[in-house]
Amino acid sequence: MNVVIDVGNSRINWASVEQGALVGVGNALHVDSLDRAFEALAHELPKHVERVMISNVAGEAFVRRLVKLSADCWSCEPEFVEPVAVQCGVRSAYEHPDQMGSDRWVTIIATHNAIAGPACVIDAGTSVTFDAVDEGGQHLGGLIFPGPRMMISALDTKTSDISVTEVPARLPQGISILGQTTDESVGHGVILALAAGLNRAIRLVEGELKADLKVFLTGGDAELFLPLLEKDVDHRKNLILEGLAFMISKT
Numbered sequence: 284m285n286v287v288i289d290v291g292n293s294r295i296n297w298a299s300v301e302q303g304a305l306v307g308v309g310n311a312l313h314v315d316s317l318d319r320a321f322e323a324l325a326h327e328l329p330k331h332v333e334r335v336m337i338s339n340v341a342g343e344a345f346v347r348r349l350v351k352l353s354a355d356c357w358s359c360e361p362e363f364v365e366p367v368a369v370q371c372g373v374r375s376a377y378e379h380p381d382q383m384g385s386d387r388w389v390t391i392i393a394t395h396n397a398i399a400g401p402a403c404v405i406d407a408g409t410s411v412t413f414d415a416v417d418e419g420g421q422h423l424g425g426l427i428f429p430g431p432r433m434m435i436s437a438l439d440t441k442t443s444d445i446s447v448t449e450v451p452a453r454l455p456q457g458i459s460i461l462g463q464t465t466d467e468s469v470g471h472g473v474i475l476a477l478a479a480g481l482n483r484a485i486r487l488v489e490g491e492l493k494a495d496l497k498v499f500l501t502g503g504d505a506e507l508f509l510p511l512l513e514k515d516v517d518h519r520k521n522l523i524l525e526g527l528a529f530m531i532s533k534t
Contacts, residue, residue, distance in 0.1 A: 286332050286357075287527035288324070288349070290339040291386065292409035294503065295320050298521065299329055300528045308521055313341070321348060325356050332357040337529045338385040338523055340366045364389055364530070371533055372396060376422040386523055387412055387425065387497045393419050393519075393526030394499050401494050403485060404522070405512075407502035409433070410476055415496070426484055431504055434473045450474075454510060478511035485514055 285303075286415050288502070289296040293314045298302045298305040301455040309327045335353050339345050346363065353361040366380045377383050386406065395416045397478040412445035414425035429437070431478040439448060451470040454460055460475060462468030489496045498514045501522035509516060519525060 284329050284332055285334045285336070285528075285531050286328055287524050287531065288335065288337045288339075288361075288525065289386065289389075289523040290337065290345050290349070291339045292341060294408075295324060296524055297324055297328060298519065298524045298528070300531065301501075303528060304530055305521060305524055305528060308524065317348075321352060325352060328356070330356065332359060334531060335359060336359040336364065336527050337361050338389050338527060340384045340386050354496045362531075362534075364527070372420045372529055373416060374421050376424040384412075387414055388503065389523050389526035389530065390414065390499075391422055393498075393522050393529060397499070397517075397525075397528055400497060401488075401492050402497040402499060403488060404499040404501065404503075405481055405508070406522075407477075407500065407504040407508055411430055411481070411502070411504075413481055413484050415484075417492060418494075423488065426480070426512050428477055428480060431473050431477065431507070432477070435469055438469055438473075450504070451507070454507065456510065474507050475511065478508055481508065482511075485512075 285300040287298055287300055292309055293312060295313050296310040298308040311323040313320040334362055337349055349361055353359055365387040366383045366385060368380050372391045373392050389405055390404045391414050392440040394402045401417045406412045411428040412425060412432045417423060430496050435448045447471045448466045454471055454474055460471050485496055497518045500516045500518045505518055
C-alpha cells in the first residue's frame with residue numbers, strides 16, 4: 284500500500300493508492316487548525332504503508348511535521364516531490380526547475396500522461412496557475428494569478444468604501460453577472476477577470492501550436508470557473524493526487 288499527500292497553502296489532501304487507483308481520498312483545512320488536520324490525516328490513512336509521496340508547498344515546518352508523521356505512523360521516510368529538468372516524460376521550461384512549485388510540476392506530469400496531445404492545466408486554489416505542455420511533453424511555461432480571495436482582499440484593504448467581500452458560491456449567467464450590490468460587483472468582477480485571462484491564455488497557446496488544446500481544471504475553486512471557460516474542460520478534483528499516484532508507480 285502506498286500513500287500520496289498534497290499539502291497546499293490552505294488544505295491537506297490525501298489518498299491511498301491501490302493498483303494505481305486512488306482510494307480513501309480525504310482532506311482537511313490546515314489554516315488555523317494544523318493539529319486537527321494532521322490528526323485527521325493520521326487517523327484516516329492506513330497503518331501498513333510501504334511508500335509515502337508528498338507534494339508540499341506550505342514550507343519547511345510542514346516538511347518536519349510530515350517526516351515525523353511518517354516515522355511515527357508508518358516507520359518510513361517520505362518522498363518529497365522536487366521538480367527537475369526531465370521526469371515522467373515531461374521536460375521543464377524552467378531554466379532552474381527547482382524554482383517551480385511541486386504542485387504545478389505534478390499537475391503538468393498528470394496532464395501530459397492523461398492524454399495524447401497538447402494540453403493545459405488550470406489549478407484554481409489560493410493562487411490560480413496555468414501551465415501548458417505540448418504533445419511531446421515539452422512544458423511551454425505557465426502563468427500565476429492571484430486567486431479570488433487574494434484579489435478580493437486587495438480591494439477590501441486598498442479602498443475605503445469596500446468592506447469584507449466573500450467569494451461568490453457561484454456566478455449567474457448572462458447579464459446577471461453584473462452585480463447589483465458592491466459585494467456582487469467585486470466578487471463577480473474578480474472571477475470574470477481571472478476567467479478572461481485564462482481564456483486568453485488558452486487561445487494564445489492554441490494559436491501558437493496550431494492545435495486544439497485539451498483543458499484540465501483542478502483546485503478548490505475550480506467549479507467557479509467551469510461556466511466561464513470557453514473550452515470543454517476535464518474537471519479533475521484530485522489531479523495532484525492522481526499525478527502523485529502516477530509518479531510513485533514510475534519510480
